[in-house]
Amino acid sequence: MQLGMVGLGRMGGNLVRRLMRAGIGCVVWDRDPAVVAALAAEGAEAATDLPDLVRRLAAPRAVWVMLPAGAATEDAVAQLGGLLSPGDVAIDGGNGMWKDAIRRAGLLREAGIDMLDIGTSGGVWGLARGYCLMIGGPAAPVERLDPVFKALAPGEEAAAPTPGRSAAADPRPPQGYVHCGANGAGHFTKMVHNAVEYGMMQAMAEGLELLRQQGSEAVAPELRLDLDVPDITEAWRRGSVVASWLLDLTAQALAADGELSGYSGRVGDSGEGRWAVQAAIEAAVPAPVLSAALYSRFRSRQEAPFADRSLSAMRNAFGGHLEPK
């Protein structure tokens, strides 16, 4: 088994490392020669450019594009359309937009090339823990590349078996990867995953602020409670209903600094949370929590936005309340 990897950032590089550990040969390329050299030193085969990478792979080839969503991925997949041969597979990785995946797969299909869109969760921990893979595309290449997915995924032992799951059910999901459906399904599922992640994070964040704020002067003295947020999150990790990997990470961050004073609170968002809410609206699905989580991030990056100044202006106009500058 052999794979080409285009884009050797944090995600692409570690995917290659995990594949090599499983004995899968990787031909790698990145526009930054230094990262190519670094992976070559760890055992990967270095390519000098995309055509060279394709040349170095034996047919039927599989090339995984792990670049930022948008123009970079668009260009690389388009280029692969000209370089690959019928029977080869291009993988649209990264956090891409699912409608783009559907469109790109249609273009490659005309050239006889299969495309898979794969969403990958696991972040900086994936190298050690394995990656959860959400795969969209035709069944044949998904089956052919099964060893690749199996090597990347965490494996069954990463969680206890689900009671009641049928023995006849697909054996792949319990290992941490899933063939979600036709093209687009991989990125769509990853998009929903990330939106759920935003919502869970925001639920936790609101709870933590509520715990902490109860000790503040915003609360009447006789009701004030001085709560140890780091210890509480640590305790919740065992036996409680909110036990989760996000809680583990939260407890870890709070163990390092209970005040979280090193964080700005200007929270980024990466596209998928946005697309998910837009998709919910297109499908008429109420998504109040997914939206609220997104808006909290938007708001965290604003200062005195026009909306708030409008409210101040209205209050002043009808009630003579001039908000303090």
Next chain:
Amino acid sequence: MQLGMVGLGRMGGNLVRRLMRAGIGCVVWDRDPAVVAALAAEGAEAATDLPDLVRRLAAPRAVWVMLPAGAATEDAVAQLGGLLSPGDVAIDGGNGMWKDAIRRAGLLREAGIDMLDIGTSGGVWGLARGYCLMIGGPAAPVERLDPVFKALAPGEEAAAPTPGRSAAADPRPPQGYVHCGANGAGHFTKMVHNAVEYGMMQAMAEGLELLRQQGSEAVAPELRLDLDVPDITEAWRRGSVVASWLLDLTAQALAADGELSGYSGRVGDSGEGRWAVQAAIEAAVPAPVLSAALYSRFRSRQEAPFADRSLSAMRNAFGGHLEPK
């Protein structure tokens, strides 16, 4: 007709002025002698303290307490319980909590004294436009004080008649005052009014920000639109579905300063928006808009809250995203 007014701030003072214009005699008191003197110069009868105010009124008396909700109102109503006589009426004005009104009315009732809880909308414009009054309490004193309410209310000509409203219906609401029900009903209705006000304001504010932001660098150049928000709000005032007094005030504020640069955007809230959401929760009423409007105000007064820093910390922990300070 005669009324005692306790508390001569912006609201109490103008209520007195509007009553005097209608020929209703007012005995007034405030802990600040200067405002008492000012209203006396305009024709009100000055009292030196609360007992004096009660003494100066002929039975059956009516005393309107127009003080800040909370301790000030609590004290004044309790004092009135000792000063008034059976058959007199105490009015719990201001933006009080409806459960307090129910409790206070129960205490006064034991002494044979009626209480009315009255919510008053109109702000700094009420003197000229009239006040919308929401009244809770027993029917008899509401009827006896009808001339007071009629004098304060805007009157029928303030809006076109409602097509289809029955000729047999209560003639008071079309004049701008309403006997909402038993004690508590006045403040409850005013509380809901204010929560609706918050929601409408927030709807408008979000729309204005969206109009404005579309001209900003957050939007791709080919979709950017430079919109004249003051002119748009002015046009919306006529013929559109969002025509409203709040829009009139918004257009006015934008006519004075299209950037609203004189406003801090730290938006206050006065109790009723909070109580309304809490009441909705007690009655299991979904109130997403009323809540969102309230939370936007809370958030407008925070900087880098713990919740947002928690999100930053989680993102850093799983994805290595360190948010910029």
Next chain:
Amino acid sequence: MQLGMVGLGRMGGNLVRRLMRAGIGCVVWDRDPAVVAALAAEGAEAATDLPDLVRRLAAPRAVWVMLPAGAATEDAVAQLGGLLSPGDVAIDGGNGMWKDAIRRAGLLREAGIDMLDIGTSGGVWGLARGYCLMIGGPAAPVERLDPVFKALAPGEEAAAPTPGRSAAADPRPPQGYVHCGANGAGHFTKMVHNAVEYGMMQAMAEGLELLRQQGSEAVAPELRLDLDVPDITEAWRRGSVVASWLLDLTAQALAADGELSGYSGRVGDSGEGRWAVQAAIEAAVPAPVLSAALYSRFRSRQEAPFADRSLSAMRNAFGGHLEPK
């Protein structure tokens, strides 16, 4: 002055009537000959098809397309591209998507034809009250068609002048129409208008339910309040901060039936509320109220959605709570 109108539904037909009352000649066409005949009987000039309509107009022509957003409008505007001459104007009316307006205007511009995108608010009341017009496109045709817009708009007397609005400011917005900006700006502004409308409606709806629910068994008997919602909304129309056209209509509906028992509560939505939230997300504008209003409508049309069944399933799984069927 002369105008062609394509699409004679509720909106198109009444626009023509209002124009004819102002002495503006209208050439009309609709795929339903009956509605063409009806308007011809009222004084409009009937066309037999779109080419005929164009032929009957003197250059420089102006043709207003008032068809459902989407394919119908797309087709008609495209057809007009082939029928009109340089210097003519096509109007993309209806509740169209602003990005479509930008695209369509670009196509027509290549043929030397100007396009205006116009959002129109006023509903079934517009014939009598006038329409609020939000116009996007180049300045020259906007100026040339000023008599048309002036005839359709409510006029200055429809609302009191805005204090402080500069005498040097654009005289059109105080009449109820506004040149919002370049192509797309008209539909974008109308989209935001409708989203604000959704938000204001939802604020009102939540308030009304809260008033009503307080008299129900969901509330403890000692706190229960039996509130007369029709009378309260009637009183709010005068002097209160929530006075608005939507409140007028609400009071009217409640005067006809205080229980609103004739309404299903399955609330439709027409595209603009959705696009507005999607636009907010693209511009990173927090829009919690606009979204909540939209989701309430989505939810009103669902029964036992999968999301809720999932919650039931989770509760059963961890707590043994089996929700009653």
Next chain:
Amino acid sequence: MQLGMVGLGRMGGNLVRRLMRAGIGCVVWDRDPAVVAALAAEGAEAATDLPDLVRRLAAPRAVWVMLPAGAATEDAVAQLGGLLSPGDVAIDGGNGMWKDAIRRAGLLREAGIDMLDIGTSGGVWGLARGYCLMIGGPAAPVERLDPVFKALAPGEEAAAPTPGRSAAADPRPPQGYVHCGANGAGHFTKMVHNAVEYGMMQAMAEGLELLRQQGSEAVAPELRLDLDVPDITEAWRRGSVVASWLLDLTAQALAADGELSGYSGRVGDSGEGRWAVQAAIEAAVPAPVLSAALYSRFRSRQEAPFADRSLSAMRNAFGGHLEPK
């Protein structure tokens, strides 16, 4: 070590079982003799009433009240105030309101009796997995009862150690129990825990509906995706950011019935989600996700609520849209 348990429902009974397994003697009482007899058969000492239970315990006594929040708990704790002696401990268990705990503790303190308020998470799984305990009250009884808490908690091995947690930190939280602070702190923390739980559940539920709805007719055919929700949740359990106990349970429910057709979707709520949002409002903490989760549950139990009928009525009034019955 010995403990009295009052209330032997699902929670109380299993707490006793887990304590007995650890060799802690339990004296038990419930108003239902059958459940008392059942636990006696498993080794507990049966009491005939509350005074008898107190008599059977050696001083200093500890009595855990595990009854429904509200009147049942109120009565039992009040009764214990008359039965216990200085130096004894009463435990206010169950999902009680934190302000009640503060008040009750104050009353018992006057009689020299300590009270602890303990929130317990773990549901029907707690017997096997252990319970997460959140404890409020004075330090001395918390320390004295440490063997009880240790026996009930899951223990350190239930989760991996938190990297970076100081060796000098409190050793109890890593075992799954935490002394949160003074009286009220236990129930307050449990209340926040449950609100976070609601938020996480709702995030997951919205995501699942979005996945499922994408295969429905609400979506344009060319974008429709038929996604296997059971397999996707199974895969997410390993390596993904949303891995959590709630996800484990969701996957389990979906393995049993991918349609979740056995669930009504009328989702209950138990008080803590409500109190948490009310507490957030009192402390001016924005809680959009916690609120949205609560409102979704409220809405799931309504049919054609007045709010939605109001929206329909308004739409009909201004636009002539009569929503289908």
